[in-house]
Amino acid sequence: MRGALPVGENLRLWGLRVEANCPFCGEAETPFHLFVKCQFATWIWDHAPFQKHLDPATFTSLQAFIEKAKTHTCLPPCGVNVGPLYPWIIWSIWITRNQRIFNDKRTNPGETLTQAISLAHEWNRSQAPTSLTPQLSQRQLLPQQDPRAVVCHTDAAWIGDLKVAGLGWIFSNCSAGPSNHGSVRVDCIRSSLLAEATAVLFALQTAVRLGFTNLLIASDSKQLIEAISSEIPQMELYGILFDILSLSSSFNQIRFVFVSRKLNSKADALAKLAIHNSVPIPV
Incomplete structure (x- = not known):
C-alpha cells in the first residue's frame, strides 16, 4: 500500500493524529494489524466461507497474507467462485472502521462479513453478460x-x-x-x-x-x-x-x-x- 493508507501508524508519521489507534481494539493501527491481526479481522477471516481455512496467525506481513488469500476458493452458496472474496473482506473492514471512527456506527464482524459477500455478488453480477442473469422467478x-x-x-x-x-x-x-x-x-x-x-x-x-x-x-x-x-x-x-x-x-x-x-x-x-x-x- 506504499504507506498511503491513513491508518494510525501513518497519521502519526505525518504528524496529524499522534493518538490514533485501532478503533476496534485500541492497539497500534497498522495496515497489517487492521486487516489481519486485529481480533475483529481475525474473527472474519476465521469464519469466511473459504474451502480451506485461512489462519491469520501464520502470517507476518499483509503482502504475504494477500498472496495466500488469492489462492483460496469461496464455497457455495456465496457463489463468488468466478472472482475472489478477499478484496471485498478487506474493503468491508475498511468501511466498517471508517463508519466507527467518523459516524460512531458500530457493526459487528458477522455483519461486516455478510456485507463483503454481498459486495462480491454485486460485483460479479455487474461483470456478467445480461443474457446470463439468473431467471430465478421463472x-x-x-x-x-x-x-x-x-x-x-x-x-x-x-x-x-x-x-x-x-x-x-x-x-x-x-x-x-x-x-x-x-x-x-x-x-x-x-x-x-x-x-x-x-x-x-x-x-x-x-x-x-x-x-x-x-x-x-x-x-x-x-x-x-x-x-x-x-x-x-x-x-x-x-x-x-x-x-x-x-x-x-x-x-x-x-x-x-x-x-x-x-x-x-x-x-x-x-x-x-x-x-x-x-x-x-x-x-
Whole structure:
C-alpha cells in the first residue's frame, strides 16, 4: 500500500493524529494489524466461507497474507467462485472502521462479513453478460443436479399476530430413514421471510447431524433464495443469513434453489401441521 493508507501508524508519521489507534481494539493501527491481526479481522477471516481455512496467525506481513488469500476458493452458496472474496473482506473492514471512527456506527464482524459477500455478488453480477442473469422467478422445476445430492425441501407457516412460525423440512434421495423429515414451532419470529430463513437454518443443522455432504436446498420463497444466492440481504436477515452461510461451509457441495409451491407441498404440510398442533384454536 506504499504507506498511503491513513491508518494510525501513518497519521502519526505525518504528524496529524499522534493518538490514533485501532478503533476496534485500541492497539497500534497498522495496515497489517487492521486487516489481519486485529481480533475483529481475525474473527472474519476465521469464519469466511473459504474451502480451506485461512489462519491469520501464520502470517507476518499483509503482502504475504494477500498472496495466500488469492489462492483460496469461496464455497457455495456465496457463489463468488468466478472472482475472489478477499478484496471485498478487506474493503468491508475498511468501511466498517471508517463508519466507527467518523459516524460512531458500530457493526459487528458477522455483519461486516455478510456485507463483503454481498459486495462480491454485486460485483460479479455487474461483470456478467445480461443474457446470463439468473431467471430465478421463472424456475418451476428442480434444476439438473448431481444424482448423489440429497434434496431438502423447506417451508414455513407464520402467524403474524402471534409472531409464531411452524417450520418443515423433508429430505429425499437419501437413506436417512425416520429422520428424513422434521418440523418444529418457533416463537418470536418477526416476519414470514425470517420464518422461511429459519426453516432453512433448521434443515441445514439437521443435514449436518445426519452427515450429508452434498445438499440441494429447495424453497418456494423467491425473496429468501435471492438473498442467499445473489441479492444484498435485507437488514432483518443479516444475523440468520450469516448463520446459514457459516453452516454451508460444512458441506462439500451445496446449492439453494427456488421452486414452485406445488413442488414444495410436502414441506408446506409439515410446517402447517407444526403450527396447527401448537397454537390453540380460539373458541
